[in-house]
Amino acid sequence: MKKLMNSWNKMSLVKRIIVGLVVGIILAVTVPEQAKPIVIFGSLFVGALKSIAPILVFFLVMGAISQHRSGHETNMKSIIVLYLLGTFLAGLVAVIASFIFPVVLTLSVEGVKNVTPPGGIVEVLKALLLNIVDNPVKALFNANYIGILSWALVLGFALKNAPDTTKTMITNFSDALTQMVKWVINFAPLGIMGLVFDAIATSGVSAMLSYGRLLAVLLGCMVFVALVVNPIIVYVNIRQNPYPLVFKCLRESGITAFFTRSSAANIPVNMTLCEDLGLDKDTYSVSIPLGSTINMAGAAVTISVLTLAAVTTLGIKVDMPTALILSILSAVAACGASGVAGGSLLLIPLACSLFGIPNDIAMKVVGIGFIVGVIQDSCETALNSSTDALFTATAEFAKWRKEGKEIIIKKRVA
Template identity: 50%
Template sequence: MGIKQVYDKWESISLVYRIIGGLLIGLVLALIVPGNDYIPILGSLFIGALKAIAPFLVLFLVIGSLSKSGKGIGPLFRLVIIMYVVSTIISAIIATLISFGFPADIALVVPPESTSGSPDSAYDLISGLLMKLVCNPLEALMTGNYLGILFWAVIVGIILRTTASEGTLKMCEDVSDTLVKVIRGIISFAPFGILGLIYESVSTNGMDIFVDYGHLILLLVSAMLIVMFITNPLIVFITTRRNPYPLLFACIKGSAITAFFTRSSAANIPMNLSLCEKMGIDKELYSTSIPLGATINMNGAAITINVMTLAAAYTLGVDVPIYMAILLCIVSSCAACGASGVGGGSLLLIPLACSLLGIDDTIATQLIAIGFVIAVIQD
C-alpha cells in the first residue's frame, strides 16, 4: 500500500475518532512509560505549526474579505461584536459569583511585606492594548499579536476596496485559499499532536493535579460549563429565537476538543474557519469575526483571571466589597482581550487583577505558577 493510499485511509476516519484515539493512547503511554523526552515533541510540533501559519491566514483572510465585501454584512458583524463583549462580561460575573459562593483556599507563601501596583494598572492596561493595535505589522505577524494583525488587516482591506485591481484581489483570495489548504493538512495530523500534549501533561504532573488543586479546578470547570451550556446558548437564543443546542453540539464536535488540548484560541482559528465553511456561513462574516473572536472573546481568560485572583484574596483574608468585585469583572473582561489567544496567556494578566485588590506581586507570581500546573484545565 502506497503513501497516498495510507493517507486516504487515514482521512476516511472521522477526525473526532482520530483525536479521541490519540488522547487515549497519550494517556496510557503517560501512565505506563512516563518521562519520555521524544513523545512530547509531537505536541510541540503540532502547536508550533498552527501558531506559525495562523497569523498569515488571518491577515490574508481579513484583507481578502474586507476588500471585496458588500455593505450588507455590517449590521450582522456589529451584532457579533456585541455578543462577544456581552459573553465575556457575563463569564467574568459568573466566575465572581461562584468564587464568592464557594471560595477556594490555596497554598501560598506570603511575603513579610506587600506592595501594590494598583495606581498604574489602569494606565498599563489601556496603553498596552493601544500599543498592541499600532504594533509594527511584521512584528505582529512574528509574535502572534492578533490585535495588531487585525488592526492593519482591516485598514489595508478597507483601502483595497477602492484602490485594488481585480488581479490584486484575486491574488489575496488565492493566497488565503492556499493557506487554508495548508491548515487543513496540519489539522489532519491533530491526533498525533493531541497524543503528545496529553502525554506531556499527565507524565509531568500525574493524577495528583486533581487532588492538590481539586477545589480550584472545580470552580474553573463549573464556571466554564455554565458559560458553555447555559449563558452562551441563552445569548444565541435571544438573538436568533432558535434552539442553540444543535449548533453548540456541532461546535463541540468540530472545534472544542482541539481547543481544549491546544489551549489556544489562536491555534484553533483554522478549526473554526473550517467548521464555519462546512456550516455554509457567509465567508465575508466568518473570515473576519472568527479571528476577532479569538482575540477579544476570551471567556476562559476572564474566568481564569477572576477565579485565581479571588482565590488568592480569600486565602489572604482580603475583603472584596461589591463595588470592587464589579470593577474586577470589568478589568478582567478588558484584560482578557490582551490574553493573546495563546495557552497560558490569561495567567500573565493575573498580576493586573491582583493589583486592584492590593495583592503583592510575589503572590500573583505564585498564582501564575499554579496556573501552569493546571494549565490543561484552566485555559
C-alpha cells in the same frame, strides 16, 4: 493496509482525534519512556498551526475587505457585542461561584521568578493600542493578531479600487493557504496523541490534587459558562435549541484548543469550522482572529476566581458592588490578556489591587496559577476558542432567522 487507510480516512475528524487521544493516554500510562519520541508529533502540529495562522489571517482579512460589496452586512457589530457580553457574564459567574464556594489558598512563590505583571488597567489598554500600530512585518513575525488585523483592514480598504487581477491574486493566495490549513488539520489525530502523551507523562495530575477545591471552582465555572450561559445567549438570538451548535463548537474547536493550549493555533481550526457551518467568509475571516484576542470568557473566570481566593485567604470582606466592579474589571483586563506575556495569570495582581492586596502576595497567587495551569489553561483556551466560533455562528444564524431560514440553521448544525 489499504483497506485500513480507507476506513481511517472515512471516519470523521473528531472520531480520529478521539482515537489519537485514547492512544496517547494509553502510551503515557503504560510505556512513557519507550513512547517518548511521539512528543514530536504534538510539537510539529502546534508549530504548523501557529506558523500558518498569521499569514492566513492577513490574506483572508485583506481579501475580504478589498472585495467587500457595498450593502453586504458582516454582522461584526453583533459579534463584538456577543464577545463582550459573554466575557462579562463569565466574570460574573466566577464572582458568584467564589461567594458560594470560597477557596482558601496556601500561598507559594513557585513559577513567578523574573515575571513582571502590568502596572494597571491603563498599561494593559496602552499595550493593546500599541499593538494596533505595530510594524506589520513584526506583527506577522510575533503573531500579534491585533496588529495583523489592523494592517490587513487598512490594506484591504486601500485595495478596494485595485484591478480585478490584483484581487484575484489575493483570493488565490487565501484559497491556497486555506487548503494548506486543511492538510495540517488532517494530522490533528497524531498531533493530539503527542500533546496528550506529553501532558500526562511529564506533568501528570498528582501536583493538582492539593488544589482540588480551587480547580473545582475554576473548572465548574468554565463548564457552567459553556453549557448554561452560552446556550442561553445562543437561544435568545436564534430561538432554537442551542445545544447542537454548542456541542458542535466544543467538539470540533474545543478539543483541539484544549490540547494545543493556544488560541492562535486554533484560529485555522475555527475558520474551517465556520466554513463547514456555511458562514459568511467576509465575517468569520475577521471575527475569528479578533475573537482570539478579545473574547476571553475563560480568562475572566481565572482572574475573578483567583483574585477572590486571595481575598478570602486574607479575610477581606467584599460587598456586592465591589464584586460587580471586579466582574467588569476582569472582563476588560481579559480582553487585553493576549497582549501581555503570561496571559490571564499576570492580570491577577491588577485585579488584586482593587482590594488593596500587596503585589508580593498577589504574585504568590500567580504562582498557584502556574501550578494548576496544566489543567486550568487548557480548559480556559478551550472555552475561549470554541466560543469564538459559537458567537460568530450565532450572529449569522440570528440574521438567517430574521430572513426566515430556520430550516437551514438546523441542517448546518446537524
